[in-house]
Amino acid sequence: MTVLTGLDKPALPPVRPEVVSEVVAALSPRLRKRLDGAAEKLADRPVGRTGDDWTIEVDEDVLLVLHAPGGVVRSAADVRCGCLLAPACLHRAAAVTVAPLATGHAGAVGGEAGGQPGGESGGQPGGEAAGAPGAPGETDDDAAEPGSTAVPLTGAESGAAERLHTCASAVLAAGISGAGAVLQAELLRAAHQARLVGLHRPCAEAVGVVARLRAARSGEPDHRLTDLSDALRELLGLTSALCSAATPRSALGDLRGTARQAYREAGGLRLYGLFTEPVLTATHAGVLSWAVDATGRLSTVAEITPHADRSTAASGALAAANRPVRLGDAVLSHREFTRAGLSVQGATRSATGRLGAGAGVRAVRAGGAPWTAEPADRLWAEPVTRQVARALAWTDLPHDSRPAGGDLLFLEVTLRGAAAPSGDSAARYPHADCDGLPLVLRPAHDHPDLAYGANLALLADCPGLRLRVIGRLERAPRPQLRLLAVGADPGAPGATLTLAADRSGRVNLGLERLQRADLPSDLPSGPPSGPPSGPPSGPPSGPPSGPPSGPGSGPPWGPEAPFAVEAPVHLLTRRVEQAVTGGRRALALLAVGAGSAARDGHRLRAAGLATAALLLDALAGSAGDQQRDVFGRVLVDDHRAFTEAWLTASCYGEELATALCAAAWSPPDGR
Incomplete structure (x- = not known):
């Protein structure tokens, strides 16, 4: 076994979310208070690997082993420690806290790549992986299309959604600085319970929140506060809708999500390569190739694999472009597919445009088409404003319902x-x-x-x-x-x-x-x-004359460029993000400091954003509205009012940003 330290040491294997919650739940209340500090110390210890076993030298006498068959720790029994307190020891909990989360996807290609714990990709197509290696290529008759069922929520589903909402609210109230390993484990536990009762979409969002939260707390270079704020808004929005009696039954299918993407028969397809983009996330690297069929619909084929070393991830993505396209018997690389084509028989395709690679798929190389010829040329024929409207609407769709290239x-x-x-x-x-x-x-x-x-x-x-x-x-x-x-x-x-x-x-x-x-x-x-x-x-002096x-x-x-004077939306959105960073208490202090919230509200009203000003006032008021006991200590509450105010302000900011973007792309001559 080779033991390495510093930049040369191997990364720990991903750990299933339910394993993290189970190991942390086994700790005593006293040990839970020490978990964050123990995780920081363990992150600096030497790591070695022998086959499927990763070892951490806790000290001279104690060795911690993570058994990861297939590269993933799948059960609590796979985390073994040689100390006297094991299995209820701090070392096991610290190890699963430091190790990355296994999300069950190949990485966000966006996104949403896709994300995503990192959410950073070759171009962030958003949401879930748009073509993970090993994804089922055959048609899955058991997996329902999102939104295909109007079955009401069961009691178990309602309870799981309620617990998930409560845990997510606690994370928001604590902020990045306060949402340590214990709060993260509680959210993962609630996510696992949601998955067990069939709430797959909220579960995936919760795991994404924890992954981004870890990236923020550890100062990873690919962390973006906006991504974490977006993930929290998505999770709280989902759970709020699931917990609301006003949610129409027809929307429950999309809110539940699916365990896996459904692949439907597409018959014979004639595909023309368009381009290939590198995909780079915190845990995965590869390429995503795009193609258009004779009807103008876009499809994707991916070559994405896990990486254990960030320093070599980019080179791994570049190398993936030279690997063969995994589709039937096709003998061409992703780089070649960019300028060639494929003739596919027995094709299967998901709602998101992913092409299946099942045993019944047959594919042979065919000629490509220039961008200036059909069917690619019609992609450029669509008016710009219509393309922008379509792209903005695409982000409001569930991840597993977003069409490729939207x-x-x-x-x-x-x-x-x-x-x-x-x-x-x-x-x-x-x-x-x-x-x-x-x-x-x-x-x-x-x-x-x-x-x-x-x-x-x-x-x-x-x-x-x-x-x-x-x-x-x-x-x-x-x-x-x-x-x-x-x-x-x-x-x-x-x-x-x-x-x-x-x-x-x-x-x-x-x-x-x-x-x-x-x-x-x-x-x-x-x-x-x-x-x-x-x-x-x-202000602009007018549109261009021709x-x-x-x-x-x-x-x-x-300065005469045809741009409208920018609205001060940041006065609201920065408070939304400050809540994510510092939590409820920090936002309350910032809002009352030197009349800050009142001053920002006045500026918003002066700019004609009266609704934004009202939401800012409500957010600041709910942050500081906490009951105290006779000794002045803050009483514990469920943060419902604060969460509702934050979610409303965050959603308003999103809609306003979307409207401003659409207006910016409007033709300067008003056509």
């Missing part, structure tokens, strides 16, 4: 130079004109070992270049796109990419690097006046 935009753009976006002076992103709208093109993933950054830096120096692009909508008060792939636009006026014939007129920006030779030689030598590096200094007429023309990039 969040993708297919745009024709003309590059206009580069400038640092507001609040991000270290980065310079390409800016483009899209049907008269100034558009910021951002990388789909910020990992330095992926090719996104280098490619966008090259494109930023190419004003006047005409492109067809595929990207993921970034919900923001100004038009922004997370760029995934670019291609030549030979039918449009102006210069475009001059790619080699074997690249079929397209580039996967996360996997392949653009070269100077791929750019036309007649581009302007210098960029036009760049877009502003900060918000506009005043379409762009040259490489340096187009919508004005100065």
Whole structure:
């Protein structure tokens, strides 16, 4: 057995959520108080691996063993400690607290990749894995489609939803700083009970909350406060709906979710490759390939596997692009599939567009199609405003009902130079004109070992270049796109990419690097006046008078750019996120400090956001509205009023952000 320390030590195997809750529940109240400190100490101890056994040297005399057949710890008996207090010892509980959670999915491809404990992926398609290796390829007649049943909740389901809501409320009230291992284990226990009675969607959301909470507490680089806040809102929204008598019976199927995705017969499919994106999460890495069939529907095939070392995860994702597509007898890699096609017989496909790889599927390589020919060309024919509306509506669907590519935009753009976006002076992103709208093109993933950054830096120096692009909508008060792939636009006026014939007129920006030779030689030598590096200094002077007429023309990039003055939505959303960070008590202190909440409410009303001001007042009031005993000590409550106020404010902020994003993408001439 090799024992390693520091950066070279192997990562601990994932542990099933129910194992975590069972091991922590075995601790005495005295030991539970010491669990967080013990977990921090154990994280620094040497780790070794022999086969399916991971060992941790607690001290000279005590060895802790995690038995993980198949790479996952599946029962409490698989966590063994040599100390005298075992099995009810602190070491076992600390080990399952430090180890990552086994979510049962290949990783968020978004998301939602997808997430997700990390939620960070090659482009975050969102929600659940959009193509996990080992996913069932055959049709699953036993798995019901989401929303296909109107059976009322049973008593067991109602009780499980109530417990899950109570635990989630306790986590919210405690905040990141206070939601330690014990609270996390209680939430996982409630999630396991929910799964046992068939509430699969709330269970998955609860596990995602714990995974993101751990990432926040440990300071992992892929932690984003917004992701944790979104996950808590989703979980509390689900449990609130399940606990409410006003929820229509027809909605219960979607609220319950399904244990596994159902695959339906799709018959014969002729698939044309579109692009491939790298997928990178906290625990998984790989690629996701996208294809379009003759009807214009998008489908996905993935090659995603667990990784034990963050430092090599990006290289693992790049290597996955050269592995064969797991579909029938097809003999081509994911990178080749980008520019080729497949003829599939006996195909199966899930509601989210995942193609099954069952024994009855037959697939052979076929010719591809350029983006400028059918069926791909119709993706760019859809009006931009309709694409944006579809992408925004896609995020409101349950994860297992989101159609593949619902969040993708297919745009024709003309590059206009580069400038640092507001609040991000270290980065310079390409800016483009899209049907008269100034558009910021951002990388789909910020990992330095992926090719996104280098490619966008090259494109930023190419004003006047005409492109067809595929990207993921970034919900923001100004038009922004997370760029995934670019291609030549030979039918449009102006210069475009001059790619080699074997690249079929397209580039996967996360996997392949653009070269100077791929750019036309007649581009302007210098960029036009760049877009502003900060918000506009005043209200817009009006829409542009006409379409762009040259490489340096187009919508004005100065303070006169056609953007509305940004509403101060952050005054509400920052309080929502402060509650997630510091908990109920910290929010109460912040809200009353120097009249902060009253001042923010006045600014919101002055901006015409009276509802936001009312919600902010309610949130601040509920945070501080806690009963005390005769000694001034806060009495324990169920945090129901605070949770309801926070959830209402969070949902309002989401809807307002969506509305502002849709307005930002509206044509400047009002068409």
